[in-house]
Amino acid sequence: MITQNAKMADISIESIMLQYSDMVYRLAYARTRNKADAEDLFQEVFLKCHKANQQFSSEEHCKAWLIRVTVNLSKNLLASAWQKRIVLKEDPSWNSEKDSASPPENDKGEVFYAVMKLPEKYRIVIHLYYYEDYSVSEIANILNRKDSTVKTQLFRARELLKQNLKGEYDYV
């Protein structure tokens, strides 16, 4: 466990990786929807962390930094994948990306599949809000976005989820 006010110099990169491996991998998966890409991204994030030799002031600082780097690095990965595709999809569907993605996990509920069908920008805010329990302003700070942008993205994501989910859910 990283203690408050500890610095990265005092903590090995291996310890950071072990502590945040699940968090980074889940975010990478939510972003890429693809095991192979998520694994590539996972490695890149911790290599960057090691090279940057960033000084962390707290666990929260370390976690926020890793989230930001995961999202930023995934842009390169998504951009290169996107450039290989020519056809733009009007109706985002996880199933429509079968060619480039691993088969969906078969032990998940409808919520998982519905979120995976959302556009990428919505998946990230949904994941940070509902899985990592960040507030709107915390997400805005981490992602370098305006509060209003994050609020709008959450709103639109929920609207899409309501259209796609059979069950009635409380989105608090």
Place this chain on the structure above:
Amino acid sequence: MFRKEYKKDFDSVTPDINLIEKTAQRLNNITAKKHSGIQKRFVVAAVTICLLIGGGFMASNLTKPAFVLVAFADDGGDQIINIEGNTQVILPFGKISRGDRHFYLDETGKKIYTYDVGFDSGGISVKGKNISSVKYTSDLGEFRFLHPIPQRQGDAEGKEILTTFYEELGNKSFDVNWIPWDAINIVSENGSINFANLPSDNVRIEVFFKNGEIMIKHLKLSFNNDGDLIAKIITK
């Protein structure tokens, strides 16, 4: 409850132990390489220090306050370039791209089409000695400074921000993100797009030195056809 269901589904998404071991191995390899390079770097550093000491006497009375503008990618600090002279340079951040097209329904039920927008985050900074603060002003974009230590309460954002020197950050005290909201909004909207036609931004960088001197540089930021962010120092 949505949150509970989502967490339950995602709890089982975990990295394989093989992935963790493979990553640990790559980290170890880098560490080993770093250690083998220390001796060589020490020699280079020692030579540099000797040169600085030798030239210091002559330079001390001639050196005027000066600074260099730099651009950095927000991906761990590997990519930093100087922005100098009056030629255009492609910056290591700010590449703008268009992703998938989507739609949502507005209040009237009408389909509104939008595009995902990729923007590689990063920013600009100044490097130099005896700088006490830097004021950045943008015509169209927005600057953001986030202090890496949240407790320092130094965060700022807006079209004009003032960054001050922090001992613990050194020259990184003046690193600011630049975000072109206008360009991002245009790229997200429906319709064809030519990145080179996106609005360019004029940025003013005002550097305040500890001896009271002030130096100003102007920068024009624009995009090329490929969406790369281009900078050019403007002489006024």
